[in-house]
Amino acid sequence: MNESPRVHLVDDDESFLNALSRLLRLEGLETRAFISATALLGSLGPASRGCVVADLEMPGMTGFELQERLAAAPAPMPILFLTGYGDIPASVRAMRHGAIDFLEKRAPKEELMRSIRVALERGDQEFERRGRLRDLDQRFGRLTPRELEVLQHVVVGRMNKEIAAALSINERTVKLHRTAITRKVGVHSSAQLATLSKEIGLFGNEPTLTA
Template sequence: MSESAPVVHVVDDDASFLTAVSRLLRAAGYTVRASSKAEEFLAQLADTPGCVIADLQMPGLSGLDLQAALTRAGHMLPVIFLSGHGDIPITVQAMRQGAEDFLTKLAPKEELLDAVKRALARDARQRAERARLRELRARFDALTPRERGVLQHVVQGRLNKQIAADLGINERTVKLHRTAITTKLHVRSAAELARLVQEAGVFDERSPTFPKGL
């Protein structure tokens, strides 16, 4: 994904309100894309930095429907909901599903701009974390099947002699594999290695076993 300026997406079927919010955001220096329907917004959405300001009640897909569709599509854009009236049960549902904020349309413009600032900062943090995890998992993908097998034993705290016996290889080969693992993963200690394994979720699923002597 190429780096680009964040976009604030405004989705509201009220044309006058959509225009007013868009002007406010542009005046504050934001790039804005306005849509009058959730379906229109979703059809044109690309994986670019930003956030979403959505009316809660709209014909067709509602704001909550839009939020659910983003989640299903793997788009993690923070959502700020706007409503013509406060509705506590819906507010709770929206926040439980990860909404950044829930404001009434009569809220001061400062509150909306503050919510947008927080939403964009959250999106930037989440994108940076996802990029870091992709890079980390790419390091693990560079390991050979045998190195992954040795690694699984290493993070369980087993000694080279024990690993050699379990895998049916000699201890010197285990040492060579461990050196290759630490080099590929850019780590210097077993503690750092264990931390990276946990962060990357390498062995979350049941790992394959290997025949002895390979």
């Protein structure tokens, strides 16, 4: 079901694109080459995984625009920028927006490969985390509104009696709800429940990116 991790190459210069694909293939990586950012975005699906290596200066959609669009895509991937020559403000901007690295086109091969591998690794982590979050989403999604109300109290560490009083229900009913939550989510301890619900941002907390 899942695709294998790939290096997605984007450059308007076909010659460079070919050379880099050739090298990465020989390094044992799977690559897909795109002549423009639009072409890449059009080919990405939720199951796409890997990383993107893009030319920063391209006609049409530039590298930065690609970066923004990629972040909003169904399958966000780490991006590594290549540029004709290092331009500090551009690199700062790229890094601030979470680019893996910012390399010159003629950077040493070792450095390039290291950065690509880091990006792939991060892509994998990202992919897995995304899978896990999707799974958690599914599990928490099965909870009824009443169960969610109960859970909200559980994650802040309240006792059953306190919850019953707060919700003006029977303590026994609270226990039944907690059993249902444990069954649906698959976690028993209230500490674990708290961690998971925080991870998917259930009660106003943004999902934290694993850095």
